Structures are given as C-alpha cells and as structure tokens.
Amino acid sequence: MNTEGVSRRSTARASADVLEDRGEVRRRLDRLRARLGEMETEVQALSRLLETVVIDPGRPLRDTTPRRVDGGADVEYLSIRGLAERIPYSEGAIRNLMTRGVFRLGEHYVKPRGRVAFRWSAIRAWLAGQEPSAK
Secondary structure, eight states: OOHHHHHHHHHHHHHHHHHHHHHHHHHHHHHHHHHHHHHHHHHHHHHHHHOOOOTTTTTTTSSOOOOESSTTTOOOEEEEHHHHHHSSSSSSHHHHHHHHTTSSSSEEEEEEEOOOEHHHHHHHHHHHHHHHOOO
C-alpha cells in the first residue's frame, strides 16, 4: 500500500504538470495569435500606404549628393561613389589608390564610424599635382 500511495502521488503530480504545461502552451499560442493579428494589421496599413506612393524611376531612392559639413569653402566630404562621379577614376581605382597608400587616411580621407569620407579640398590638391605641367 505504501508504494501504491507513492505511485498515486507521482501520477497526480505528473498529471498536474501536464495540465500546467498545456496551459502554458495555450497562453503562448494566444500571445502569438494576438501578435500575428497586429502584424497583419500593420501589413495591410503599409500596403495601403504603398499604393499611394508614386516612385519616380529616374530619381534615386536616397539623396547621394555631397554635403558640406561645416559650411566652409573647402571642407566638403564625399563618399567613394561621389568622388568617382567627380574625378576620372572608378570606385575600384579609388579603392586601389587607398590600398597603395596614394590616398592617405587623415590626409585625403577620414573614416567616421567606419565609413570612408574623402576631403574634396585634399583631392583637388592631389589632382592639381597629378596634371602634367604646361611648358
């Protein structure tokens, strides 16, 4: 009888654990269903918004024009792409010049937050030194 009592308690405890686990699964499933409903509502709202937006294929999605940082005449910073648009070198050639040490960090470009920004005044000076002198 003693082992039978232990067995009944163990079975009752196991049944209670299973019921508790099922309850937890139901609660999690209800939360997921609620979040899924919220996400569906957001997708529908974004779809309606997208229908009202007119996209001009001739215009870039983000503004890539160079900006002056402090308003100074010669303190203009350019991305590699922006620099390639201004000088007769491709983006790859510019990267090669950086690797070879022709363009030097701190002199020709800086890397705020890991992004390369060329100092236009330094590049202009470098270009002026590259042009063959007229004799």
